Amino acid sequence: MKILMVNKFLFPKGGSETYIFKLGAQLQKLGHEVQYFGMEHEGRCVSNHAEQYTKDMDFHTTSTLTKLTYPLKTVYSTEAKKKMLTVLNDFQPDIVHLNNFNYQLTPSIIYAVKSYEKKTGKRVKMVYTAHDYQLVCPEHLMLNNNSEVCEKCLSGSYINCIKGSCIHGSRLKSIVGAAEGKLYRTLKTYKYIDCVICPSEFLKTKLDCNPDLKGKTTVLRNFTESIEKSKTQKQGYVLYFGRYEREKGIETLIKADSIPFVFAGSGEYEEQINSCSHIKNVGYKTGKELETLIRQAVCSVAPSTCYENCPFSVMESIMYGTPVVGADIGGIPELISDGETGFLFESGNVEALSAAIRKITDNRELAEKMSDACLNFSFDTVEEYTDKLLQIYCSEK
DSSP states (O other): OEEEEEOSOOSSOSHHHHHHHHHHHHHHHTTOEEEEEOBOOTTOOOOOTTOOOBOOOOTTTSOHHHHTTHHHHHHOOHHHHHHHHHHHHHHOOSEEEEOSOTTTTOTHHHHHHHHHHHHHOOOOEEEEEOSSSTTTOTTSSOBOTTSOBOOTTTTSOTHHHHHTTTTTTOHHHHHHHHHHHHHHHHTTGGGGOOEEEESSHHHHHHHTTSTTTTTTEEEOOOOBOOOOOOOOOOOSOEEEEEEOOGGGTHHHHHHOTTSOEEEEEESTTHHHHHTOTTEEEOOOOOHHHHHHHHHHSSEEEEOOSSOOOSOHHHHHHHHTTOOEEEESSTTGGGTOOBTTTEEEEOTTOHHHHHHHHHHHHTOHHHHHHHHHHHHTOOOOBHHHHHHHHHHHHHSOO
16 A cells, blocks of 8 residues: 655654654554655655655744745645645555645645546545644634633634734734635535544544534554553652643643752743752653653643643553643543543642642552553554554445
8 A cells, every 4th residue: 555644744743743754654554555645854754756746835933935935835835736646646555644734735635635636536534643733723722812712713703813913912914824724614524525534533523523523533543652551669859841831721830839849851941940949850851861751750740721632741651651631621631541541630720730740749549559550541653543544545435
């Protein structure tokens, strides 16, 4: 089978990139041909045979003159459509697997697939993995300008995005984002997608609000690495690892000043975190260092105040035998068995967070029992996930 993976970034940047690289490698391991389409970048580490990529669009460092042309290019890219067609004609894929494509690539690539089908008479199945809420919310995280959860655009009334300047606090960016959302909903562009993979039931319920997607969504939770299951001596600290951003619930942790936290990450709240006596900031960690931090923590926290999808941090923690105290928001509750592999608390509630943590830290027997439950729990490996994905690729629907 020939699979074209589409993602705006083709270099290691975030969760969606980790997803396409590991998935692509597994598919190749099983004998399938995999090529990639997205933006050119000096760090690009995957390719297509036709060597066709769109120009890199950096909204933060580009000159003012170039930025003036961005509003049109972020809604519809003739360059992306043309180069996508070149890749399609050269590779002749059976599956086009879409990931993050809005703004940099734009839905013009969907029309490229339909043009290719019309020209060649070959049916190409389009599968889309939703890494966020982009197809129902121009801001993509369902947050307003105050980083508060907002569902006003679910009905398709994208004017709310403009009124609230929801995208980066910018009225212009919000106008462009709302225009993009309105245009493709009016054109019913997303009806051409055959299947939408949702990493959580929660995300599925939100995407189903778009009539062009309802009936096409299916839940397939993210995969984890195959790791060694072993008990580790706990060190008594509570771990937060991830970005130091408001929507991640950092303010909740800062206010929980009776809890001894270790923080591993980076972000806008770093200065405030470093001034907190109850927090030890060890900075951004990866690999073995991060694994050790997770394994030795008595528990970890996922205190998000946004609609998390299927956070790898929660899955990783449980896989390493560390229970999670997580906010009852978005897809987090789907990953934690309350009272067994962790506890859920009301998002943003400092007292509830602290009480849930103390249930674990003040009861060694319970902490060990929860750790054992985590070690006995399993999520899909990339091998298991790929097997399920191939069933979706091959299904008639």
